[in-house]
Amino acid sequence: MRPPDQDAPAAQSPGEAVGLPERPVGGGNAPLGPGTIALTLLLVALWGGTPVAIKYSVATIPPIAVAAIRFAMAAVFMYVWCRLEGTSLTLRKGQLRPCLILGGLLCVQITLFTLGVQLSIASHGTLFINTFIFWVAAIEHFVTRTDRLSPIRLGGLVLAAAGVLLILTMQDSARERAELPAPVVESSAATSVPQPSVVDSAPPQAGKYATLLGDILLLASGMLLGVKIICTKQATQVVEPGKLIFWHDVIGTALMAVWSLLTERVDPAGFTLPATLGLLYQGVVVAGFCFGVQARLLRKHSASQLSVYSFATPLFGILLAVLMLGERLSPWLLVSGAAVATGIWLVNRKPGTATPSAA
Numbered sequence: 001m002r003p004p005d006q007d008a009p010a011a012q013s014p015g016e017a018v019g020l021p022e023r024p025v026g027g028g029n030a031p032l033g034p035g036t037i038a039l040t041l042l043l044v045a046l047w048g049g050t051p052v053a054i055k056y057s058v059a060t061i062p063p064i065a066v067a068a069i070r071f072a073m074a075a076v077f078m079y080v081w082c083r084l085e086g087t088s089l090t091l092r093k094g095q096l097r098p099c100l101i102l103g104g105l106l107c108v109q110i111t112l113f114t115l116g117v118q119l120s121i122a123s124h125g126t127l128f129i130n131t132f133i134f135w136v137a138a139i140e141h142f143v144t145r146t147d148r149l150s151p152i153r154l155g156g157l158v159l160a161a162a163g164v165l166l167i168l169t170m171q172d173s174a175r176e177r178a179e180l181p182a183p184v185v186e187s188s189a190a191t192s193v194p195q196p197s198v199v200d201s202a203p204p205q206a207g208k209y210a211t212l213l214g215d216i217l218l219l220a221s222g223m224l225l226g227v228k229i230i231c232t233k234q235a236t237q238v239v240e241p242g243k244l245i246f247w248h249d250v251i252g253t254a255l256m257a258v259w260s261l262l263t264e265r266v267d268p269a270g271f272t273l274p275a276t277l278g279l280l281y282q283g284v285v286v287a288g289f290c291f292g293v294q295a296r297l298l299r300k301h302s303a304s305q306l307s308v309y310s311f312a313t314p315l316f317g318i319l320l321a322v323l324m325l326g327e328r329l330s331p332w333l334l335v336s337g338a339a340v341a342t343g344i345w346l347v348n349r350k351p352g353t354a355t356p357s358a359a
Contacts, residue, residue, distance in 0.1 A: 030300045040297065040309050043290050048316030050286055051117050051125030052324050056278035058118040061271065062264035066279065067114045068256035071106070073283025075249035077291070078242070087242040098235035099244060103251025105228040111256060113221035119214030123327050126317025127167065127340050128218035133310075134160050135226025137347050144230065149347075156346025163339025168215060170332045304348075311345035 032040070057066045082089055091099065117125040134157050140147035141154075149157070235244055260266070297306060318337050321327040 029302050029305070032301060032305055036297065036301065037309070039293065040306055041312065043293055044309055044312045045316040045320075046285055046290055048126055048313045048318075049320045050282060051122040051129070051317060052320045053278040053281035053286075054114055054117045054125070055122045055321075055325060056274045057282070058114065060269075060275045061279075062260060062266055063114040063118045064111055064256055064260040065264055065266050066282075067110045068253055068260050069279055070282040070287075071110065071249050071253040071256065073279075074287035075246065075253055077283075077288045078246040078249055081291070082242045082246055085242060087240060089243055089246055091239075091243070091247065095239045095243075098231075098239055099247040100251060102228060102231060102235060102244065102248040103255065105224060105231065106248055106252030107255035107259070109221050109224035109228060110252065111259065112217045112224065116214045116217030116221055120210040120218060121214075121327050122321035122325055123318045123329075123333060123337075124167065124210050124215055125218055126314045126321070127337060128164065128215060129222050129225065130314050130317075130340060130344065131160065131164060131219065131222040132225035132229065133344055133347055135223050136229050139226060139230055153347050153349065156343040156349075158343075159346065160340045160343025163336040163343065164219070166332060166339065167336040168212075307348045308345070310348060311341045313344070314340050 054066065061069075079089070081087075113125070113129060116128070120128075137147070137149060137153065138157060141149040232244070239247075294306075314337050318329070318333065322329045
């Protein structure tokens, strides 16, 4: 789980991969009981389902518009949350600049992620976006030198990198597809101006190859997410986290909305039931329910206890993509997913970190 304090471990929460806001809470060290473990795994599974929800939305709604609507809902939720918590949203001197920087990073990172999911497949999306954990660990080890990696954690980085290279280079893995037929009639609701030739408006269940361009965009989004997390750690030294995430959502949403208005044509007919449910999943379930539950859990348990289970995020994501979108589970995808998940588990391990109790 993404720890919301400045003493967080290098490996952040899978929730941040889908834009989950961060907020400081007084974490404790109470042991994890069966109910808490089950709730944590539910959050991990819900985060893993984000690329699937995006896939449904971008089938009939332009991708940048999807990203803007998603974070508009997140901004509304953060506004309500901050008001309930008594957090002031007024920016003081010196606080605007970090909010602008993070809002700009959010705009680019989420746009790349949404475009990448549209051009690739959901299972690749959940694998590649979760590489942000390794970018954070690598930056903090090699660049900022704020968190040194042990040989075991370095091995986790290497293992995850091998999993990513495997899925990019193996022919079967690079061309994963759902085995359902494409529709005869296409919708014009997701037409962009100009419209990329590689993008069609087929529903997510339809047969569709992962493209190298889509995978590259997803990897770039994972890298930018890692950079954004590092910047967020620095920014929380001058801006209260709740206020920071609210304004980062507002600024990012505004930039994405302008980008969409300039480059895309949104047809109201594109807001079909599947597309709308996908949007609500991203904005209400992930940005609302998952954020609130995570914040409550972190009041009783430490971030290091909860982060143990983040390795399951890509596994849940692959499972949901196979079950809900009909994506093919090839041996290469399975091996790559296991490598990335194991890498996340190893990177999240720190000397002296206690194993969560199941009592």
